[in-house]
Amino acid sequence: AQTVTQSQPEMSVQEAETVTLSCTYDTSESDYYLFWYKQPPSRQMILVIRQEAYKQQNATENRFSVNFQKAAKSFSLKISDSQLGDAAMYFCAYMLNSGYALNFGKGTSLLVTP
Amino acid sequence: ETGVTQSPTHLIKTRGQQVTLRCSSQSGHNTVSWYQQALGQGPQFIFQYYREEENGRGNFPPRFSGLQFPNYSSELNVNALELDDSALYLCASSLAQTSGGHEQYFGPGTRLTVT
Numbered sequence: 001a002q003t004v005t006q007s008q009p010e011m012s013v014q015e016a017e018t019v020t021l022s023c024t025y026d027t028s029e030s031d032y033y034l035f036w037y038k039q040p041p042s043r044q045m046i047l048v049i050r051q052e053a054y055k056q057q058n059a060t061e062n063r064f065s066v067n068f069q070k071a072a073k074s075f076s077l078k079i080s081d082s083q084l085g086d087a088a089m090y091f092c093a094y095m096l097n098s099g100y101a102l103n104f105g106k107g108t109s110l111l112v113t114p
Numbered sequence: 115e116t117g118v119t120q121s122p123t124h125l126i127k128t129r130g131q132q133v134t135l136r137c138s139s140q141s142g143h144n145t146v147s148w149y150q151q152a153l154g155q156g157p158q159f160i161f162q163y164y165r166e167e168e169n170g171r172g173n174f175p176p177r178f179s180g181l182q183f184p185n186y187s188s189e190l191n192v193n194a195l196e197l198d199d200s201a202l203y204l205c206a207s208s209l210a211q212t213s214g215g216h217e218q219y220f221g222p223g224t225r226l227t228v229t
Binding site for chain 2: 042047
């Protein structure tokens with residue numbers, strides 16, 4: 001079974017600063033996808049960024065980027081120039097390329113202060 | 115493009131009752147997945163429907179069942195409700211292709227409270 005671990009229950013960042021959220025996962029597979037989802041108080045889960053395991057290049061989406069270390073099974077999310085609207089729960093998730101289910105971590109609550 | 119919608123937003127049921135939750139997938143998507151998110155936890159996969167058949171199932175008992183309709187909308191049915199079934203139920207739609215890893219787009223969820 002694949003497990004996803006987010007070791008930071010809560011993180012805080014000042015507006016305009018940079019913050020990194022950590023995620024590790026455990027799998028014996030080599031072909032999979034990793035995702036970061038954001039869940040604001042409105043509850044709707046929003047896809048932030050995705051990474052294919054076969055790609056060495058780290059994915060980037062505007063102010064969001066990942067540091068994917070396949071050998072270490074680590075997948076951290078960096079948010080640059082943090083904005084108040086970034087405040088939310090952030091979930092790391094894993095899916096096998098041949099699979100259909102997202103396996104989520106327990107989430108990290110991000111607080112953004114003015 | 116119409117996003118994923120779910121109904122109702124919130125409902126309260128009594129232990130032992132049955133409940134049906136509904137989901138309309140995003141336009142162009144043919145696969146629907148259901149997740150249960152307990153308070154303070156990440157979502158847990160319940161099952162997925164593709165072409166009106168269950169395509170995969172997580173570690174949930176048979177009293178959790180579902181349907182997918184020809185228009186790709188879906189229902190989640192839970193029988194004999196238990197207090198632990200209180201959670202946010204999330205529906206996600208995606209476009210199934212030969213390879214996996216395709217993004218799942220989530221609805222706003224249904225908050226179920228069992229008393």
